Amino acid sequence: MSTTTPDAPPPKTPSAKPPKGDSPPGLRAQIGATVEAVRRLVRAHIDLAKTEIGEIVDEVKRMVMLAGVALGAFILMALLLSVGLFLFLGEWLFGSIGWGVLLGAVLLIDVAVIALLLALDVKGARLTSSLLVGLIVGVGVGLLLGLDLTHRGWTALGDSVAAAYSADTRAVLLAAGVSAGTLALLGFAGGIRDGFRVAILRLFVWGIIGVLIGLFTVLSIPPTVGAAVGVLAGLIAWPLVAGRDLIRTGVDGEAIARKFIPEQTIELTKETIEWVRARTPLVPKS
Numbered sequence: 001m002s003t004t005t006p007d008a009p010p011p012k013t014p015s016a017k018p019p020k021g022d023s024p025p026g027l028r029a030q031i032g033a034t035v036e037a038v039r040r041l042v043r044a045h046i047d048l049a050k051t052e053i054g055e056i057v058d059e060v061k062r063m064v065m066l067a068g069v070a071l072g073a074f075i076l077m078a079l080l081l082s083v084g085l086f087l088f089l090g091e092w093l094f095g096s097i098g099w100g101v102l103l104g105a106v107l108l109i110d111v112a113v114i115a116l117l118l119a120l121d122v123k124g125a126r127l128t129s130s131l132l133v134g135l136i137v138g139v140g141v142g143l144l145l146g147l148d149l150t151h152r153g154w155t156a157l158g159d160s161v162a163a164a165y166s167a168d169t170r171a172v173l174l175a176a177g178v179s180a181g182t183l184a185l186l187g188f189a190g191g192i193r194d195g196f197r198v199a200i201l202r203l204f205v206w207g208i209i210g211v212l213i214g215l216f217t218v219l220s221i222p223p224t225v226g227a228a229v230g231v232l233a234g235l236i237a238w239p240l241v242a243g244r245d246l247i248r249t250g251v252d253g254e255a256i257a258r259k260f261i262p263e264q265t266i267e268l269t270k271e272t273i274e275w276v277r278a279r280t281p282l283v284p285k286s
Contacts, residue, residue, distance in 0.1 A: 094228040103228065106235045113239040120251060122242065130242035138234020145226030150217035172218050179214030180207045 083104075090100020114127060144150050151171075158171035165173070187206030191199035221229070 134238030142230020175214035175218035180210035183210030
């Protein structure tokens, strides 16, 4: 008896449909991938630009900082030279650094005052003549004190007209009295036009100034100190003489304000408006 085996199932043929994981991406997926790639590329460029800009900014900061240090060093050098020059001249010419400080400060004040006077339209001729007056005052005071002429003069005058008094005090009393009396009379005469009270006030004020001048001029002053006082007197006289008219009359605010008003433009505009109105009347002719 023969045995028969069942027929074996036919072998499975591979399917023509590819697996799901190997299917090509659709159009939307491709567009999304492209957009994402572009976004990553743009972000990479932006990050690179930020990095480079940061480096550039750091380099600019470094250069600006170093340039600031250099500028500060030059400014400090200029200040050091200017201040040191005043101190050196004070020590060299007048024998004291203090004179350099004082005269340098007064000179800078003079420069500031003259600049303000120029801004207020004080005439240049006035400034030039005032500088000449300051030079004359400075040289005169410097010679009188530097050569000890005032001390010698008061001493000789005291010996001749007040020989009965003590030699230690007669020159001092004579200098204080004569200076006070002379300046007091000048102050009274100059103030009498403004009233009796003003004249009396000036009498006392100028009298006190005269006492101080007399006590100072009777001293025996070293030549260097006399020269320094002469320079100081000239520096004080220069701006006072330059601003004499301005002190008397005051500041003309209207004249200064007119500089900042375009008057010609305003006048021309008014004329133009009138010209237009004359040729374009508001009410038509009947």
